[in-house]
Amino acid sequence: MTEHVLVTDEDATRVITLRRPEKKNALTQEMYAAMSNAIDTAQNNPEIRCLIITGGSGVFTAGNDLDDFMKASSAAQGEARPMNAVKFLHSLVHNTKPIIAAVDGIAIGIGTTLTFHCDYVLASTAATFSTPFIHLGLVPEGASSLLVPMTMGHQRAFEMLVMGRPVSAQDAKEAGFVNAVVAPGHTEVEARKVAREICALPAEAVALSRKLLKQPPDELVRRIEQESHLFSERMSSKEAMAAFKAFFARKKA
Template sequence: MGHLLVSDNDAIRVITLQRPEKKNAITRDMYRAMSGAIDSAQNDPVIRCIVITGNSGVFTAGNDLDDFLKDGTSGGDERASDAVKFLYSLVQNTKPLIAAVEGIAVGIGTTMLFHCDYVLAGSSATFSTPFIHLGLVPEGASSLLAPQSIGYQRAFAMLVMGRTLNANEAREAGFVNTVVAPGEAAAEAEKIAREICALPAEAVALSRKLLKPQPEELTRRIDLESRLFGERLRSEEAIAAFQAFFARKKR
């Protein structure tokens, strides 16, 4: 699948982002492939747990910003629809979902974690949602889930001020369960997945459903964020921020 590796290890489906030359930045094809890997597990009784991770010591740098600037200047919605479909797949997923984070988790690399049931992080991991610096707004239902998960003030600092959290801060905030030695997150995630797979599957599914907000509530928030995000992406403020970002990168 190109920049995405999907492998089934007994009852565990492992989805690995593998685009190391771009720090696993997510393309439209990768969004579609991730959606497919999650969706196809739903009616497969063999798959009891899903793990998402990245290779080369990086989780993901978030969206490919070249696509963003292209969308903002052309008015295209293709990337947005692929990203939203992936978010819908996260919301509608009924299998326990575990994330193993090494290195950077930027933008959707952090907001997708609020949909996960268990998150492990290498001790050098960092979490950032720099939407504000690009003139954008939060996505992934993070404007709903982050305040519920880590409290309003922490969510404001992360989502509105663009503050970065390290692994220990993320654990203290409550959206990372366990911090492990660098390079150990994926292996430890599979141990947690095996522990979950050994539990009664129907009871796990029902309990998980009770713990989470209703899917309809999440999809409504995703739709609202997506509409505002698209409007912001075409705004003069955001286009100028992107151009300034790329100018800095070229220096």
């Protein structure tokens, strides 16, 4: 496990808190493993009725820690995606418990993608959602190429996923993937209120209704595998290599 992910069970809710503020909660492979474990171990625990993913006040996540990501990609020896990142995506797909995202600040890459696997999303007025894969010469991941256009339509999805334009909290609400916009610093408090509301409902009826609303897991897994194959190919493309080289050069400057 890692100190960068805090998992607490309060009443019937499991709260998964990203806490790497010095790196804007950029995700390492260890963090992915910790989040996967928190989701997976909740599945057969009847005491856990709801899940919350939060980054705390001021930030959600800056997406992949690119240094860690590149090392993991090299070590994967042909795997479509680093093992723990893939496991986390599969954990989201196979999760059967209502899951709430509390987004206060930036949600980049997988930070945005994971919200489309959530059942309820709260965002502060300071939140922004972006999927800048295109700027790194890459393609969407996490079944976002399926879920995003289903949620917000092709044109808005193209603007976000292909053009890489960021989306404000209010625009995200209008697009349909944010339920409510609240003041900065209040997303987690509001998420706990929503969790209590959900936990007060009949558990079996909630589980069955949620299953009816969600895309079949097999369909999501197929799209993740398709994206992962293309993502892996793109990692060795001239465009991606040039983009990563430029990124790390800027980072050193």
